[in-house]
Amino acid sequence: MEINNYRNFFFDLDKTIWNWDKSVTGAEDLIDTLKDAGKNVYFHTDNTLLSRKAYADKLSSMGIPAEEEDVITSGYVAAEVLAMNNTRKVYAAGEQGLVEELGKKNIEITEEASTAVMGLDRNFNYDKISKLKEIIERDGTVYTCSTEKTFRRESKELPHQRPFNSAVKEYGKVELVGKPTEKYRKVFKDYFDYFPGKSLFIGDRLADIETGNKLGMKTAAVLSGDISEKKLKKAEDEQVPDYVLTGLHKLRRRII
Structure with missing residues (x-):
């Protein structure tokens, strides 16, 4: 075609x-x-730094008109997966975009949780990895939103989420919900109305x-x-x- x-x-x-x-x-x-x-x-x-709404606004400010419903993020996917699993409390290692998507699903962010979700976090630190280690060792679940290695700004390449995933994997299994996983694809198919053969x-x-x-x-x-x-x-x-x-x-x- x-x-x-x-x-x-x-x-x-x-x-x-x-x-x-x-x-x-x-x-x-x-x-x-x-x-x-x-x-x-x-x-x-x-990239979970922004919410769907914030990404739509950012695109529009660059001369690429977009609405919230035109955008899907792995932060949104993570929130959907948690909601489908009836998980109401999570520990979150991430920034505003991930926090907003979790909030829209009425998911409480707390350190007293047996499930965690990791997005790109430019403030990732010793305390956060300690908490994620604790959740894994208590047989909890840690979801990660991306396997991307670098994050490019106009002037330079910066670390993306993969190095943080690798650090946490030292203590046990983590589960990806970003591309190309089945969980991601299921949420994607429910989110957008499209015919694959024409896409x-x-x-x-x-x-x-x-x-x-x-x-x-x-x-x-x-x-x-x-x-x-x-x-x-x-x-x-x-x-x-x-x-x-x-x-x-x-x-x-x-x-x-």
């Missing part, structure tokens, strides 16, 4: 649409072109491509982030994209 024939476009945010402080070259023009052509545009991210899932990580493929969509890898030609050559079947793009501007040319 030609890219122009897809109706729904699902974009990752970090290293795909933006480098946090600034959108990547061609992002605004591409989204405008898609919307002018009557396409549906949605966004997905494993394209775009991202910069193999986890993005695996997620889109397992959701039954066509997938596009952009080489603006973690995916490289070398990684694609070693990718497993479920991680192989249908399209490979050097940048979003290449996608726009195939829409016009």
Whole structure:
């Protein structure tokens, strides 16, 4: 199928649409072109620094209009998973975006909990890892929202969540709820109204491509982030994209 024939476009945010402080070259023009052509545009991210509403506001401030319901985050997914499990109290290692999503599900954040959830936390410290260690050793559950290694701002690369996950794994098992897990995909399918055969899932990580493929969509890898030609050559079947793009501007040319 030609890219122009897809109706729904699902974009990752970090290293795909933006480098946090600034959108990547061609992002605004591409989204405008898609919307002018009557396409549906949605966004997905494993970065829990902001809530869905805050991400929509951030996109809009960059000239990419979006509403809260156009965005899904792994923080929202974590809150949904906890709610489905009737978990009403958690220990949270994360920032405002994760806290807000948990609050919207009326999940209390407390140190007196047997379940924990970890998002990107730029204030991760000894006390937090001690508490997570304690929960694991008491046979509690620790959910993590991402396996991303780096977080890119316009000027530099910073640590993302993976190093913190590795530290906690020293004490036992943690469970991922971000991309490409089954839990993530279940919440995703309930959240968005779309037909997989008419949808394209775009991202910069193999986890993005695996997620889109397992959701039954066509997938596009952009080489603006973690995916490289070398990684694609070693990718497993479920991680192989249908399209490979050097940048979003290449996608726009195939829409016009």
